[in-house]
Amino acid sequence: MIRRLISLMSMLIFAVPARAQDEPWVAPMKQVHAKFTGKAGTFAQFGDSITVTMAYWAPLHYERKGMDAAGQKALERVNSYMLKDCWDKWKG
Numbered sequence: 001m002i003r004r005l006i007s008l009m010s011m012l013i014f015a016v017p018a019r020a021q022d023e024p025w026v027a028p029m030k031q032v033h034a035k036f037t038g039k040a041g042t043f044a045q046f047g048d049s050i051t052v053t054m055a056y057w058a059p060l061h062y063e064r065k066g067m068d069a070a071g072q073k074a075l076e077r078v079n080s081y082m083l084k085d086c087w088d089k090w091k092g
Helices: 002-013 018-022 026-035 069-081
Strands: none
Touching: none
């Protein structure tokens, strides 16, 4: 589950593969991105009470046990782009 989340995040943050350009969600997301006026590297997370408590995303910033190579690579990709404060210092 965590590996899938990180993979999805890295795909959304970086260039979409060429074959995905035809996907129906690409054009609307480009429109949303074009309207973004915040700081590059900002992470938006939407959810419910577990999102607010930071129990869902923030722990990935610390020790990661049992993560396979693909998950680790995806996490490193996200970590290289995302603002450091977006791990656990921007909610509350």
